[in-house]
Each structure stands twice: as structure tokens, then as C-alpha cells.
Amino acid sequence: MRRFAVALPVAFQKAAKQLIPAERYFDDPIATLAYGTDASFYRLLPKLVLRVESEAEVVTLLKLANQHKVAITFRAAGTSLSGQAVTDSVLLVLGENWQQREVRGLGEQIRLQPGVIGAAANSVLTKFQRKIGPDPASINSCKIGGIVANNASGMCCGTAHNSFNTLAAMRLVLFDGTVLDTEDSDSVASFRQSHASLLADLALLAEQTRQDEELCAKIRHKYRLKNTTGFSLNALTEFTDPIDILIHLMVGSEGCLGFISAVTYNTVPDYPHRASGLLVFPSVNECCQAVPVLKQLPVSAVELLDRRSLRSVEHKAGMPEWVKQVSEGACALLIESTAVSAKVLQQQLAELRAVVQGFTLEQQVDFSTDPKVYNQLWAIRKGTFPAVGAVRETGTTVIIEDVTFELSQLAAGVARLQQLFAKYRYDEAIIFGHALEGNLHFVFTQGFDDPAEVKRYASFMQEVTQLVAVEFGGSLKAEHGTGRNMAPFVELEWGQAAYQLMWRLKKLLDPEHILNPDVVLSNNPQLHLQNLKPLPATNPLVDKCIECGFCEPVCPSRNLTLTPRQRIVTQREISRLQATGEDAVRLKALNKAYQYAGNDTCAACGMCSTACPVGINTGDLTRQLRAENNRRWQGLATFLARHFAAVSAMARFGLNTGQHLAKMLPGWHRAMPTAMPTAIATATPNVKRAALHKKNPALKPVIYLASCSSRVMAPQANSQDSRSLMQVSTDLLAKAGYQLITAPGLAEQCCGMPFLSKGQLAAAELKQTALNQWLLQTSNWGQIPIYSDSSPCSLTLQGKLDPRLTIIDSVDFLYQQVLPKLSITPQSEPVALHISCSASQLGQAATLKQLTAACTGQVVIPEGISCCGFAGDKGFLLPELNASALSGLAAQVSKCSRGVSTSRTCEIGLSQHSGIEYQHLVYLLDKCAR
Structure with missing residues (x-):
């Protein structure tokens, strides 16, 4: 077996840098650590991580790797359990441009790129009552590339519906950079000519295998059972055309025989x-x-x-x-x-x-x-x-x-x-x-x-x-999948003849042994006991993390910096280095890099907890770290909390001034040199001052708890409906027989979230205590219900206030108390619905869909956007987080007339990155409730 150099060849690194942009080229300590972890109990630190966004990049990199004898490992979601997706060489990670999917006929087939999450593939097949055959437990997180490469199955899949048996076609890249697409007749014809020798060798191996009765019997026995140990030798016994043999060998090959750039499945029924x-x-x-x-x-x-x-x-x-x-x-x-x-x-x-x-x-x-x-x-x-x-x-x-x-x-x-x-x-x-x-x-x-x-x-x-x-x-x-975990035992299970056949296939399709070496096949009998992942204690908030990666698809920073899993991995390594005292230079580098990659760009939205098998909210860890880092600002935070009305007034004045400047001097904000003025100026075209409207003494009373964001920021200047959220909420609820009361002292109130998100826990508690007392008094000690107009505020206050208080979030109040009393005339145009992270955690997703569906027959819920990344004021201070989280939004909502959500700050970022205006759901309901 070829041994690879400790360091990557300089020529390879130079060529890779010319090919892959700097923002997708990682060789720093924090990125290599973060990507050196998958869901298995192994860890290897890659020397280089490259986020690839096209097949052309993969082709070039494979040619370079073959030329310079550099080992390459492919990675999709990193939910592998047996060590398939870690390496100490070069790791190619799928970026976001591998999302294409094409449904054929009435859903009988679907063609998918390897970056499509399994559940997303099933989502587009739902209307046909079809689904892909494999149904792994990680289907909400794992990607098609990994599903095929590991021949993953699941609870209902059995053997009949796995990738091997439902494969219709494949597009693949071999070790030498050659592309074969079995749905393209020209590609197949060209490949038969250029790789005639390879195909002849495959045909010969298949023929020799079929003539070996003992081996054939073993293969038949093994694949009557569920089996992903070793390569898919049944490809040699079930097919005669070497093209068919090749693509079925790729199934379950764990990236050791080539790269799968697209796959076409024959789908199976999904009975309702x-x-x-x-x-x-x-x-x-x-x-x-x-x-x-x-x-x-x-x-x-x-x-x-x-x-x-x-x-x-x-x-x-x-x-x-x-x-x-x-x-x-x-x-x-x-x-x-x-x-x-x-x-x-x-x-x-x-x-x-x-x-x-x-x-x-x-x-x-x-x-x-x-x-x-x-x-x-x-x-x-x-x-x-x-x-x-x-x-x-x-x-x-x-x-x-x-x-x-x-x-x-x-x-x-x-x-x-x-x-x-x-x-x-x-x-x-x-x-x-x-x-x-x-x-x-x-x-x-x-x-x-x-x-x-x-x-x-x-x-x-x-x-x-x-x-x-x-x-x-x-x-x-x-x-x-076999991975590193069972590679030393493949021969034990299969016997020498089958094992040597697998090595012959490996040599034929990867002659230089550059594709994921030591995975599936290894000459190291102790491989499963080496490079074992340390899991030191770091913080009780996250110590139960099993590093499965289920959290990653819902994290808004996943394509910008780190995911929740990677934040925990980094904190564990920092704790380990601190405890052992080793490698002070590396420890310093990790701490420095973590400030932006782990702390600053964490939205702390809590969506990770909704996908985590053990319920970990990495945002809690982030807030705790921020509390430790921001102790010097505690006095200022407490001062601002005690003078909140004045702070809000200053914010309204700043936004109002910015709006006038924007009208007189378009684009003035782009010349501002510092972060805060630029952030305010960037917001001003979209927001203007919101005024408290006077209470209406009629109808059934409900206390209005208006969020500070809705009090400070009104709709954008060119809005379809320029009324404040307070005004439209009052108008709508009045139609259903309710009087919204804006009680004196509202301007001083805050749920505490702006302080919590920055780790200012004392200031947050101060505001929540004051709000609790104010609500008790204004609601006559809990006798009058309270309407909260913002999902983030409602979530923040959950379990924090006097049990006598009845706080009802706007979504629940609208669905339970308002909608049944309205006469709705639905509009014909599609509407984009953003289910904010707070609404999702409040369990309101289904309710939001029903409320929106009452107003339109076409509700569009963009895929892959669970949190917008605006995160309070981070949309102003770190706009790249909001931009990254919403990078796929505009294309998905291009046919929509408007968008709806339940958080004012979310709506700013959504409007900016979608090309349509987003407003609170009450605007749409009020428009349709004539």
C-alpha cells in the first residue's frame, strides 16, 4: 500500500488555492478541527479542507490528487457512524450548490445531486405519494451522497428498497477525473471507448466470480441479509454489463471507488x-x-x-x-x-x-x-x-x-x-x-x-x-457502512477469496490508493482502535452531545462559520488543551478564532435543540460564554435596562433621521466607515418610526404587549401597508370583537431578550422582573389576557412570569380567538411564509401554515431556512450572518406577492434578501378579512 507524505505537496496546495476561493479553502486550526469530526468515535485532523461547489472542481482536484499522490476523502453531512468521513489528508466537503433535484413522470423516478438532504427529496415526492427507498434514522440530516455511498437503509427499507436495488442511473467521477453519466448516451459511448480496458477488466472479474460456485453462494447468502460490510460484490453477480456493474459497485463504496455527483432513484410508494x-x-x-x-x-x-x-x-x-x-x-x-x-x-x-x-x-x-x-x-x-x-x-x-x-x-x-x-x-x-x-x-x-x-x-x-x-x-x-470501525474484520466475515476480490476492485478503480484509504479495506488490524475521539468535559450545558450532526441543517451559521456540533467540538478541544497544558500555541489560536467563528456568529436561536437527539441548545453555551466575556459591560447594560424608554426613543430618533437622510442622499450609508453607523444606515430604507396608537375603549379587553422592535420600527418606507403593527393588530382584533389596550408604561417594558442574547443576564432579569410587575398591574392581577405580538418575546418569557398571567402569543390568539370570528376572502397570489426559530420552538409551525392557508391557496415555505440569522441586532452588526442564512431565499419566493412572519427584525432581513416585502401575519389576515 502506498504511504503518503506527512505534509501535502506544495504544488498541490498551490494549485488548490488557485482553484478554490479563499472563503472555501481551510487549513487553519479551528476549521480542520471542526471538520475532522463526524458522528463516529474517531477523529483525524485533515491537513486541508476544501468546500467544493461544482463537479468541475471535483474533477480538477481528483486529477491533482492523482498527479501528486494525495489522499482524498469526500464528505456530505458527516452523520457517518463508522469513521467514513474523517481523514488526515484532504477533505472535500459538499457546499450548498449540490441541491438540484428533478422529479420524473408522476414521481416514479427522481434525479438528485449528492447535497440534497434525504427528507428534502421525500418532500418533493409527497404530492405523488412516493418516496426514495432508503429511510435512515438520520434522514432529516444526512444527504443523498452519503445515503448512496453507504447504501444506508432504515426501518422500512429492508433490502428490497435500498440504494443498490432502487438505483436507476448515476453520474460519477473516477479517480482520474473522468465523468460518466449513464443517462447520457454520448457519455456512455465515450466512456466505453476511453475506458475499454477498465470495463473489460470488470467484465472479466464478474465472469470469474460467477464461475466460482462457492463464492457465488456466499454472495447470495450475504445479500439475502442486510449487509454493508465491504464492497457490493453482488454487483458482479447480478449484472453483466460492466457499466451497470460499475455504478452498483459505487453504491456502498464509501467514497473509496469514486465520487457520486448525481443519482437517479426508482421511487417506492409512500402510503398515506x-x-x-x-x-x-x-x-x-x-x-x-x-x-x-x-x-x-x-x-x-x-x-x-x-x-x-x-x-x-x-x-x-x-x-x-x-x-x-x-x-x-x-x-x-x-x-x-x-x-x-x-x-x-x-x-x-x-x-x-x-x-x-x-x-x-x-x-x-x-x-x-x-x-x-x-x-x-x-x-x-x-x-x-x-x-x-x-x-x-x-x-x-x-x-x-x-x-x-x-x-x-x-x-x-x-x-x-x-x-x-x-x-x-x-x-x-x-x-x-x-x-x-x-x-x-x-x-x-x-x-x-x-x-x-x-x-x-x-x-x-x-x-x-x-x-x-x-x-x-x-x-x-x-x-x-464498514468505515474504519469494521475494516479490520472484512476478511473475517467474507473469507479470503471474497476479500481479495474486493482488493482487486479497489486496485482497478483506485490504482494509486488515493480515495479514502483505510476505509472499507485496510491492512492495519488495529485500525479500529486508533485515532479514537476524545470527549472531555467542557460545560454541563453541552457535555451530553454525541456529535451526531443532526443539528447542522437548521443552524443559520452553517455555511458561514461553525455549526453547533463544531462549536462543541472546538470547546471540548479548548478544555482538553487547558486541562493538559499541552500546545499553548494551538490553544491560543483556537481561542482567538473561536471569538468570531464560534461566539460572534452564533445566532443563539436555539433551533439546534429542536433537532438534537438529547435536546442540547448550543445557544445557551454561547450566552454563557458571552456573559463571561462581557462582564465589563454589566454596569452599562444595567443602566440601559433601567432607562429603556429613553434608549428606545433614541433608537427611533436615529432610525427616523436615517430615513430622512436616505431620502435626501440615497446611498449615503454605504460611505460610513464604522460598523454601527453603517448598520443603522443600512436599516433605514426599510424602517421608520412606529408610534403608539391610542387605546379604543370598546370591545372585549386584551392587554397589548408590543415588542420593543415593533414599537421602534414601523414598516419599510415603500410598504404595501404603512400602518404600524400596533395599528393593524388593533384593527384586525376589533373585527373579531377584541379591544387591544396599550397601557401606560409600555415604552419602558422589554422581555429581556436583547440583554440575554449578549450574555447580560442580570440586566435581562431586571427587565423581566419589571415586566412581570407591570403586567400584573395592567392586567388586574391576571384577570385580563395579554396579547404578545412577537414570537421571540413570547418564547423568551415562557415560564419566566407569574403563573397568574395569561400571555398568549399572537399566532395562537389569532388562530384560536380571531380567525373563527372572521370572514376571510383568500387572495389568489402565493404568499411566502417564514416560520421563525422562536415560532418553531413554540410549536406553532402547523398553526402558522393554517393561518396563512386561510388567506391564500398557495403557501410557499422555503426549504433549508429555519432561522433567518438576523438574531435581534446581528442583522445590523454582522450582516454576513443574515445574508448566509438567507442565501437560498430569493429564488424560492420569486413568484410570491408578499411574505409573512411573526418577528419584526426577521422581517427586515427577509425583505432585504428576498426581493419581496415581509410583514407580520396580521397584515395579511387584516387584508383578507373584509
Whole structure:
């Protein structure tokens, strides 16, 4: 095997710098650390990270790598669990320009670029009642490139619907930079001519494989099971055309045989009607004996959960009380059935119930079509993995292994795994999995900071691999890919003949061994015990992070600086270096870089917590760090909090003055040399002074809690509706019979968020205490309800005020109290809806959609924008964060007449970057409620 130089060749670096712009070329300590981490328990620091945005860049870089013998690793979302997406050489990370998708016919096929998130692919297929076959648990975060490269599957996918078996076509780039598109006849013809020798060698290998009866039998056996260990040798037995062989070898190749730049799937039905039930058996044996019976019935998923899995979630809110009482040896099956119609579903359920009556059960939740019931059941299943992660000891990692047994051996396999857990004292280990395929996941916690712990893990894995691969003839990796984790055991599972065949394929398609070396195939028997990721304690707010990367798609700074996962990774390394005292130079560099990349550009919006399996809000960490960094400003913050009305008045004066200057001297703000004047000036074309309007003594009283942003900033100068938010809210609610009261003293009130976001916790508490007292007095000690016009304020105040107070956010009040009393005339033009991060965390997404849909038949919700990145005043002070978060907005809303949201500051940035005006939802409702 070729050994690579410690340092990258200067000629390669120079050529890469000429090709990749500086903002996408990373070789600094913080970027290489951040990208050196994926969801696995391995870490390697790349020497160079390049964010690639086109196939042409990949082609050139592969040619350079081949020329200079530089190892290349490809990375999509980095949710890989087996160490496939880390390297100590050059890492090519997919940028944002790999999002193209094309639906064919009535959804029977879909062509996707590798940067498309799996859930986004399914979203465009929903109207056709179709979906892609693979359904990995990480589908909301992982990307098509990784799904195909790892041949990922999932709960309902089985083997029939994985990428290998639903692949229709592929566009790929080989090690030498050659592009092949199997949907382009010219490309295929050209490739057959230019790479005739390669295709002949593939055809010969396939023919030799088919003539080896023993090898063919092993391949057939292996792929009757779920199996992603090693390369896809079934490509050699199931296809004769070397082009077909080639593209199917790419499936599951983990970036070791080439780069996948587009894939076309044959989609599968996504039936709209579903029901789920839970069966609890008194023993593992009885549970597993039921699986082959269920496999013959109309079920789409059967998930096994052992007693420890149930115990890990039994204390969670909403869990049935009886979960705590099931016997020690119990084992459960969560079953789902789906159908094209309600009638067919009921027929299927009748068949299932008849069979279930023959089982001996401890407990049962009958099959239900009620979303509340079946969502709760699936919460049990989905909560098991994060539950182990949440209780692990700080400093340990969570390992999830992924094996397959023959169905006939499933009960024995579970029992033997449990014996190994006991032998090696993995007392917290749980087993769950996709029972229909004999695919089991087992999860346990493991520390790697003690040589004795590493030895325990090594011995345990040695026995696990022997048990699964040799004794039971199963698969060591069913759906998580081989990676570095199982590379040393590929020969153990497959035998020498198949293993050497894989090496021949590697040599044929990557002769210089530059593509992801040591992944899938390795000559290093200790590879799985090397480069183990440290997880030192850094802060209790984030210590439970398992670095899965699920948070990244919803982070507004993901394309500008760091993601929540990367912020935590960096803080952990900073804490480690501080504790050990090693490499003071690196520590200083990380601290310095983190100020902008980690602290300043964090929106602290909390969206990461909505996607995190263990509920971590990295924004809390950011606010705490800001509090530590900004202690010298505590006195000023307290002064501003005590004189808030004057501060607001100054802000209104500044914005009003800026507006007049903008009218007299267009573009004057662009000449301002300092950050703050430029920020104010940039805002002035979009905002003007908002005046408090007088209260109307009629109708049913409701206290109006107007946010400071809505009090300071009115609609943009050329707005479709120039009324203040206060005025339009009063007008609209009056139509429904409510009187909004703007009580004296409102100008002094604030929810505290402007201070919280900067880490000024004392000033924030001061404002919240004052607001609490003011609201009690103005609401007659809670007798009058309070209407909050801004989702960020409503979220900030959640759980912070006197329980006698009834604060209702505008979205909920409009939906529950106002809409039913209005006569709405919908408009014909499409409307763009921005569900702000605060509204999302308040659980208002569905409500917002319904309110907007009442006013238009065409609600457009832009994909990939969960937080606008304006983040209070960061849109003024760090406009690049807002611009990055909304970079894909304009193209998605170009046909919309207007946009709606529930936060005034969000609306400023949304209007600036969309080309249409965004206003609070009340403007649209008031327009349509004639």
C-alpha cells in the first residue's frame, strides 16, 4: 500500500488555492478541527479542507490528487457512524450548490445531486405519494451522497428498497477525473471507448466470480441479509454489463471507488394511511418467534426493543405507566402497517389482529390510526438511542453497532449479545432494531481515555465479530457502512477469496490508493482502535452531545462559520488543551478564532435543540460564554435596562433621521466607515418610526404587549401597508370583537431578550422582573389576557412570569380567538411564509401554515431556512450572518406577492434578501378579512 507524505505537496496546495476561493479553502486550526469530526468515535485532523461547489472542481482536484499522490476523502453531512468521513489528508466537503433535484413522470423516478438532504427529496415526492427507498434514522440530516455511498437503509427499507436495488442511473467521477453519466448516451459511448480496458477488466472479474460456485453462494447468502460490510460484490453477480456493474459497485463504496455527483432513484410508494401497535412478549425467544410470522403479513415495519430499551425511556413524558412494570426478560415489537386507503388499512389490521390473538403477551397497545397514539409509540423507539446518550458518564462516547442475524437465529443472537454485555460489564447496553431483516442495533457507552477501557472494548469487539460473522454467518455491518470501525474484520466475515476480490476492485478503480484509504479495506488490524475521539468535559450545558450532526441543517451559521456540533467540538478541544497544558500555541489560536467563528456568529436561536437527539441548545453555551466575556459591560447594560424608554426613543430618533437622510442622499450609508453607523444606515430604507396608537375603549379587553422592535420600527418606507403593527393588530382584533389596550408604561417594558442574547443576564432579569410587575398591574392581577405580538418575546418569557398571567402569543390568539370570528376572502397570489426559530420552538409551525392557508391557496415555505440569522441586532452588526442564512431565499419566493412572519427584525432581513416585502401575519389576515 502506498504511504503518503506527512505534509501535502506544495504544488498541490498551490494549485488548490488557485482553484478554490479563499472563503472555501481551510487549513487553519479551528476549521480542520471542526471538520475532522463526524458522528463516529474517531477523529483525524485533515491537513486541508476544501468546500467544493461544482463537479468541475471535483474533477480538477481528483486529477491533482492523482498527479501528486494525495489522499482524498469526500464528505456530505458527516452523520457517518463508522469513521467514513474523517481523514488526515484532504477533505472535500459538499457546499450548498449540490441541491438540484428533478422529479420524473408522476414521481416514479427522481434525479438528485449528492447535497440534497434525504427528507428534502421525500418532500418533493409527497404530492405523488412516493418516496426514495432508503429511510435512515438520520434522514432529516444526512444527504443523498452519503445515503448512496453507504447504501444506508432504515426501518422500512429492508433490502428490497435500498440504494443498490432502487438505483436507476448515476453520474460519477473516477479517480482520474473522468465523468460518466449513464443517462447520457454520448457519455456512455465515450466512456466505453476511453475506458475499454477498465470495463473489460470488470467484465472479466464478474465472469470469474460467477464461475466460482462457492463464492457465488456466499454472495447470495450475504445479500439475502442486510449487509454493508465491504464492497457490493453482488454487483458482479447480478449484472453483466460492466457499466451497470460499475455504478452498483459505487453504491456502498464509501467514497473509496469514486465520487457520486448525481443519482437517479426508482421511487417506492409512500402510503398515506398508517397504523401502529405495540406488543410486549414475556421473553426474547417468544418475541423473536413472532417475527417470521409477521413477515408474511401486510406490515411495513417491525421494530424490536429489549427490556433495557424500554427501561431507558420509561420515565419520559407520555410513556405508558405499564412500561415500568413489564418483566425483566420482556421484549417488545413495535409494528406499523401502511395502505393506499383507509379501507385497505382496516382490512390489513383485521388480519394482523387475528394473528396477534395467537401470541402470548404481557402488554399490548392495540393498532391505532390516531397520530397521537402511533407518534407516541414511535417516540419510544426513537428515544432509545438518545436516552443512552443522555445518561452516559461525561467523557465517554456512545457506540451504536449494527449487525444482522438470520431470522431463524435472531433469538439466539440476542441472547448471546446479552451474555457478552454481562461478561464485559456493559450494563447500560440496549438492543433494538429492524426485526423483519434480523437487523439489530446495540448501543453502549465507552470511554477511551484509559488503556484498560480500550482493551475492554477491543476484547469485546473481537468476540462480537467472531460471534456474528463466523459462528452465526451474519453481517457485521447491516446499514451503517464498514468505515474504519469494521475494516479490520472484512476478511473475517467474507473469507479470503471474497476479500481479495474486493482488493482487486479497489486496485482497478483506485490504482494509486488515493480515495479514502483505510476505509472499507485496510491492512492495519488495529485500525479500529486508533485515532479514537476524545470527549472531555467542557460545560454541563453541552457535555451530553454525541456529535451526531443532526443539528447542522437548521443552524443559520452553517455555511458561514461553525455549526453547533463544531462549536462543541472546538470547546471540548479548548478544555482538553487547558486541562493538559499541552500546545499553548494551538490553544491560543483556537481561542482567538473561536471569538468570531464560534461566539460572534452564533445566532443563539436555539433551533439546534429542536433537532438534537438529547435536546442540547448550543445557544445557551454561547450566552454563557458571552456573559463571561462581557462582564465589563454589566454596569452599562444595567443602566440601559433601567432607562429603556429613553434608549428606545433614541433608537427611533436615529432610525427616523436615517430615513430622512436616505431620502435626501440615497446611498449615503454605504460611505460610513464604522460598523454601527453603517448598520443603522443600512436599516433605514426599510424602517421608520412606529408610534403608539391610542387605546379604543370598546370591545372585549386584551392587554397589548408590543415588542420593543415593533414599537421602534414601523414598516419599510415603500410598504404595501404603512400602518404600524400596533395599528393593524388593533384593527384586525376589533373585527373579531377584541379591544387591544396599550397601557401606560409600555415604552419602558422589554422581555429581556436583547440583554440575554449578549450574555447580560442580570440586566435581562431586571427587565423581566419589571415586566412581570407591570403586567400584573395592567392586567388586574391576571384577570385580563395579554396579547404578545412577537414570537421571540413570547418564547423568551415562557415560564419566566407569574403563573397568574395569561400571555398568549399572537399566532395562537389569532388562530384560536380571531380567525373563527372572521370572514376571510383568500387572495389568489402565493404568499411566502417564514416560520421563525422562536415560532418553531413554540410549536406553532402547523398553526402558522393554517393561518396563512386561510388567506391564500398557495403557501410557499422555503426549504433549508429555519432561522433567518438576523438574531435581534446581528442583522445590523454582522450582516454576513443574515445574508448566509438567507442565501437560498430569493429564488424560492420569486413568484410570491408578499411574505409573512411573526418577528419584526426577521422581517427586515427577509425583505432585504428576498426581493419581496415581509410583514407580520396580521397584515395579511387584516387584508383578507373584509
